[in-house]
Amino acid sequence: xxxxxxxxGVAPSNxxxxxxxxxxxxxxxxxxxxxxxxGLAGVAKKNLRKVFPDHWSFMLGEIALWSFxxxxxxxxxxTFWYRPSMAEVxxxxxxxxLRGLHMSEAMASTIHISFDVRGGLLMRQVHHWxxxxxxxxxxxxxxxxxxxxxxRKPRELNWVIGCLLLLxxxxxxxxxxxxxxxxxSGTGIRAADGFMKSIxxxxxxxxxxxxxxxxxGDSIIPRLYTVHVLLIPGILVALIAAHMLLLVYHxxxxxxxxxxxxxxxxxxxxxxxxxxxxxxxxxxxxxxxxLMGGLIGINPVWRYGPYNPAEVTAGSQPDWYMGWPDGLLRxxxxxxxxxxxTTWSWNVFFPIIVMPGLMFTILLxxxxxESWITGDKRDHHLLQRPRNAPTRTAVxxxxxxxxxxxxxxxxxxxxxxxxxxxxxxxxxxxxxAVFIGPIIAFIITRRxxxxxxxxxxxxxxxxxxxxxxxxxPQGGYSEKHLxxxxxxxxxxxxxxxxxxxxxxxxxxxNGVASPTARKDRLRARLSRLWMADNIQKPTRAxxxxxxxxxxxxxxxxxxxxxxxxxxxxxxxRDEATGHGHQLSGH
Amino acid sequence: MRLTxxxxxxxxxxxxxxxxxxxxxxxxxxxxxxxxxxAPAVLMLGLLLAGGAYxxxxxxxxxxxAQASTTDEDLVAQGRALFLVGCSSCHxxxxxxxxxxxxxxxGPSLVGVGAASVDFQVGTGRMPMSNPGTQAQRxxxxxxxxxxxxxxAYVASLGPGPAVPDSEQYSTEGLDNESVVRGGExxxxxxxxxxxxxxxxxxxxxxxxxxxxxxVSNKHIYEALLTGPQQMPVFSDAVLxxxxxxxIIAYINYTNEMPDQGGFSLGRLGPVTEGLAAWLIGIGxxxxxxxxxxxxSTRTTKKQKKExxx
Numbered sequence: 001x002x003x004x005x006x007x008x009g010v011a012p013s014n015x016x017x018x019x020x021x022x023x024x025x026x027x028x029x030x031x032x033x034x035x036x037x038x039g040l041a042g043v044a045k046k047n048l049r050k051v052f053p054d055h056w057s058f059m060l061g062e063i064a065l066w067s068f069x070x071x072x073x074x075x076x077x078x079t080f081w082y083r084p085s086m087a088e089v090x091x092x093x094x095x096x097x098l099r100g101l102h103m104s105e106a107m108a109s110t111i112h113i114s115f116d117v118r119g120g121l122l123m124r125q126v127h128h129w130x131x132x133x134x135x136x137x138x139x140x141x142x143x144x145x146x147x148x149x150x151x152r153k154p155r156e157l158n159w160v161i162g163c164l165l166l167l168x169x170x171x172x173x174x175x176x177x178x179x180x181x182x183x184x185s186g187t188g189i190r191a192a193d194g195f196m197k198s199i200x201x202x203x204x205x206x207x208x209x210x211x212x213x214x215x216x217g218d219s220i221i222p223r224l225y226t227v228h229v230l231l232i233p234g235i236l237v238a239l240i241a242a243h244m245l246l247l248v249y250h251x252x253x254x255x256x257x258x259x260x261x262x263x264x265x266x267x268x269x270x271x272x273x274x275x276x277x278x279x280x281x282x283x284x285x286x287x288x289x290x291l292m293g294g295l296i297g298i299n300p301v302w303r304y305g306p307y308n309p310a311e312v313t314a315g316s317q318p319d320w321y322m323g324w325p326d327g328l329l330r331x332x333x334x335x336x337x338x339x340x341x342t343t344w345s346w347n348v349f350f351p352i353i354v355m356p357g358l359m360f361t362i363l364l365x366x367x368x369x370e371s372w373i374t375g376d377k378r379d380h381h382l383l384q385r386p387r388n389a390p391t392r393t394a395v396x397x398x399x400x401x402x403x404x405x406x407x408x409x410x411x412x413x414x415x416x417x418x419x420x421x422x423x424x425x426x427x428x429x430x431x432x433a434v435f436i437g438p439i440i441a442f443i444i445t446r447r448x449x450x451x452x453x454x455x456x457x458x459x460x461x462x463x464x465x466x467x468x469x470x471x472x473p474q475g476g477y478s479e480k481h482l483x484x485x486x487x488x489x490x491x492x493x494x495x496x497x498x499x500x501x502x503x504x505x506x507x508x509x510n511g512v513a514s515p516t517a518r519k520d521r522l523r524a525r526l527s528r529l530w531m532a533d534n535i536q537k538p539t540r541a542x543x544x545x546x547x548x549x550x551x552x553x554x555x556x557x558x559x560x561x562x563x564x565x566x567x568x569x570x571x572x573r574d575e576a577t578g579h580g581h582q583l584s585g586h
Numbered sequence: 587m588r589l590t591x592x593x594x595x596x597x598x599x600x601x602x603x604x605x606x607x608x609x610x611x612x613x614x615x616x617x618x619x620x621x622x623x624x625a626p627a628v629l630m631l632g633l634l635l636a637g638g639a640y641x642x643x644x645x646x647x648x649x650x651x652a653q654a655s656t657t658d659e660d661l662v663a664q665g666r667a668l669f670l671v672g673c674s675s676c677h678x679x680x681x682x683x684x685x686x687x688x689x690x691x692x693g694p695s696l697v698g699v700g701a702a703s704v705d706f707q708v709g710t711g712r713m714p715m716s717n718p719g720t721q722a723q724r725x726x727x728x729x730x731x732x733x734x735x736x737x738x739a740y741v742a743s744l745g746p747g748p749a750v751p752d753s754e755q756y757s758t759e760g761l762d763n764e765s766v767v768r769g770g771e772x773x774x775x776x777x778x779x780x781x782x783x784x785x786x787x788x789x790x791x792x793x794x795x796x797x798x799x800x801x802v803s804n805k806h807i808y809e810a811l812l813t814g815p816q817q818m819p820v821f822s823d824a825v826l827x828x829x830x831x832x833x834i835i836a837y838i839n840y841t842n843e844m845p846d847q848g849g850f851s852l853g854r855l856g857p858v859t860e861g862l863a864a865w866l867i868g869i870g871x872x873x874x875x876x877x878x879x880x881x882x883s884t885r886t887t888k889k890q891k892k893e894x895x896x
Contacts, residue, residue: 297848314788
């Protein structure tokens with residue numbers, strides 16, 4: 001019955017009996033009615049069969065997408081009861097330790113949602129956890145894209161959009177957790193006010209503009225609310241749409257392998273496989289976030305109490321994604337300059353205004369910097385393994401190390417009290433570590449990648465370690481290596497050779513100096529630094545020589561041991577089974 | 587607080603007896619004195635009487651309040667004896683304090699710190715210190731209540747200082763919700779900056795810290811406010827009146843006993859542990875699910891089947 005309705009109009013046949021036209025169903029009629037007016041069938045037919053490659057790491061961006069959907073749903077729920085107002089009210093709700101206290105309407109309504117609205121606390125917590133996971137998953141997704149080289153042409157603009165999404169997601173998070181107007185978030189707004197005022201010359205004006213006068217005023221919460229529920233979500237939705245349209249337009253990248261080229265995409269069609277996977281994953285994300293919201297407390301504003309500029313609590317930290325600039329702020333020495341009665345607060349301005357801007361610019365520019373250095377302007381749809389771009393991988397690991405150390409500094413007081421350390425010692429250590437750590441991480445990662453590249457070449461040329469120990473007539477022991485299966489060997493060699501740019505001579509054949517000579521020389525030098533140490537894949541001649549050698553050796557050994565080579569060792573059959581047969585069977 | 591109240595409560599004894607009842611009991615006893623349970627019963631009675639008498643005598647020896655104890659020479663002498671054994675190596679034989687050769691305090695002078703200070707430091711196990719460090723740590727007390735009384739009496743005899751508060755000063759019995767609300771306001775204004783919003787403790791410079799406030803008796807909180815132990819400032823009665831202090835204690839007790847409405851509290855430490863949970867639990871499990879969905883596809887199941895067949 002269901003088969004009939006779904007394939008209405010199409011003749012059902014099992015290929016043996018003659019096809020008969022099915023009875024037109026109501027669903028089919030409705031679909032025809034809609035298609036006659038919308039003309040979507042053509043578009044849908046093409047796109048529903050669109051192929052997506054399969055790999056777990058391609059689903060990291062989906063975590064971000066689905067947590068954003070959860071954010072929209074839970075956020076709409078919260079707006080029904082939340083009041084973005086700083087009007088002073090007396091709390092008379094059911095949370096007794098705050099009853100009778102003066103607080104802003106925003107705070108009172110947040111406590112009302114938490115204790116007096118059915119499911120309100122769950123929704124608040126789901127919303128907050130979803131926000132934390134949203135930003136985190138964007139970052140994980142960004143790391144995947146970077147480490148695999150998926151940002152290369154033609155996807156640079158999508159990288160830029162993704163970076164903007166990360167920035168806006170962070171701002172959206174900040175404006176969101178500031179809304180309850182509790183002691184913690186009020187302290188955060190107080191800090192933000194200070195950050196703004198540290199900007200030379202315009203800082204005070206910017207602060208007065210944002211707060212509508214002196215801090216705290218009574219307009220910051222309504223303003224943040226407008227930004228939080230209208231402005232930023234609007235831009236986020238638009239950018240996410242652009243991000244996904246570009247994804248469809250560019251087609252998804254794929255890992256190299258037999259049958260996968262720069263011209264095709266090997267994977268599953270949107271319907272039914274990928275839609276089921278992605279749709280299922282939405283429910284997984286929703287489920288995990290709801291479980292977290294139901295089981296793990298987050299932002300207990302009633303414990304913090306209403307905001308009061310005279311109060312502060314130990315452990316006042318921003319949410320995690322704001323943690324690293326906060327950490328830099330804690331690491332920065334108290335440098336200030338006093339000129340003509342004005343104070344220039346480098347101790348605040350540098351870590352909290354300059355550094356995030358700088359880091360974001362670096363992030364945004366990474367694809368362009370790399371393509372300029374390598375001179376690679378080709379389209380890329382096949383991904384690279386992180387080891388095959390050692391310098392790129394090392395650059396990101398260095399950035400991650402800087403980020404992580406700054407982040408740790410943001411929690412220095414919690415680390416101190418939980419681990420019984422001195423907060424001063426942690427700070428002194430991290431002051432040095434944020435400079436030295438990334439350098440060490442860069443060197444280690446780069447060497448590590450190069451070693452992995454060598455290991456790959458080793459396996460290509462000398463085979464994999466079989467685990468079979470041989471004893472030669474002299475009594476020496478050696479491990480038998482067997483050639484890689486061909487599919488694996490293909491995958492390992494499906495990468496380009498790196499071409500280091502050669503240094504230009506500086507003048508052409510007629511002795512005319514090149515106007516870009518200096519730039520070209522710099523570029524050649526950077527290109528050498530970027531790629532010259534990379535281990536290139538073996539040449540065809542080397543591979544053939546290695547194979548010949550392996551065959552010869554095996555024939556030699558077979559003659560000695562009385563087991564003739566049966567050819568299966570080299571035909572690319574599955575390692576485990578082929579090898580197992582050889583050991584036991586013959 | 588309840589513990590100390592219990593410890594301080596004297597055993598109650600029946601004040602009067604009815605002659606008729608006694609006669610009836612003795613009749614009944616004499617008729618059963620050859621029972622095989624008689625001898626053990628008499629033994630038990632004797633032991634109980636002896637123990638009770640000791641308890642009465644002991645309670646009579648220990649005066650109810652610290653003020654009274656300062657006049658009790660026996661108690662001071664006992665305290666001094668204990669002090670010489672357990673405290674004098676750092677604080678000096680006359681509690682005058684011992685400076686190091688860099689003129690830092692090896693052990694500070696205890697003249698004028700008062701009985702409340704001793705009761706807090708020794709009663710919470712901070713003194714005697716288990717090892718020298720930036721800050722004395724809370725641990726199970728080494729001395730029992732009577733010995734602490736004696737030590738406090740000795741130190742109080744050295745110079746005037748805050749006395750151990752009476753139980754009605756720190757008892758929160760009968761306080762209504764208004765006091766809790768008021769105490770919360772005082773708590774947020776005066777305490778959260780170091781002890782954190784939920785009294786979970788916080789870091790202070792150079793390895794020092796504000797300890798957590800869970801499991802601290804009312805009396806000890808009151809004494810801490812009064813004497814300002816270690817890094818803590820003194821909140822004298824002029825700064826926080828005894829009623830304010832009591833309200834703060836009521837709020838701390840209320841929040842300590844309050845359930846975590848949101849679920850696991852993650853140590854009530856704020857956004858740092860929340861961020862940790864978002865990454866470890868949230869991203870950790872979701873990436874786990876992604877790996878599961880990504881690897882358990884039709885192709886892999888087909889491959890597994892093929893492998894199983896071959």
